[in-house]
Amino acid sequence: MEQVSCGGAKDTLNGLDLARHDHPALWLIPLLMLAALVVGFIRQRGENTRSFSFVSIVSGGVAAYLMNEERLRVHNESGIISAQLTGWFWLAFLSSLTMMITSLVMLLKRRRTP
Numbered sequence: 001m002e003q004v005s006c007g008g009a010k011d012t013l014n015g016l017d018l019a020r021h022d023h024p025a026l027w028l029i030p031l032l033m034l035a036a037l038v039v040g041f042i043r044q045r046g047e048n049t050r051s052f053s054f055v056s057i058v059s060g061g062v063a064a065y066l067m068n069e070e071r072l073r074v075h076n077e078s079g080i081i082s083a084q085l086t087g088w089f090w091l092a093f094l095s096s097l098t099m100m101i102t103s104l105v106m107l108l109k110r111r112r113t114p
Contacts, residue, residue: 023073029066032059036099053107060100067093 036052036059043052071085071093 056103
C-alpha cells in the first residue's frame with residue numbers, strides 16, 4: 001500500500017490500484033487468458049480446433065497490444081519516478097505473441113486426410 005500526502009490532500013493506493021489505476025482495459029488480459037484456458041479444456045482433443053484458435057488469437061493479440069501500450073506509457077511517464085520493466089513482463093509479452101502465432105499456424109494448417 002502506498003500513501004501520498006501533500007498539504008491537506010491524501011491519497012492511498014493498494015497494489016491493484018497501482019497496477020491498473022485509470023486503465024480498466026487491463027482487466028481484459030486475465031479474463032481473455034482465462035477464456036482461452038476454458039475453451040482449451042472444453043474442446044475435445046483434435047476436434048474443433050477452429051474455435052480454440054480464434055479465441056487464442058484474439059486473447060493473445062489483445063493481451064500483447066495492451067501490454068505494449070502499458071510499456072509505452074511507463075516508458076513515457078518514468079521521469080518523476082523511475083519505473084523499469086522486469087523479465088516477467090517480457091516473458092508474459094513474448095508468451096502472448098507466441099500464443100497468437102501458434103494459434104494462427106494451427107488455424108491455417110490443413111488437415112491431412114488418412
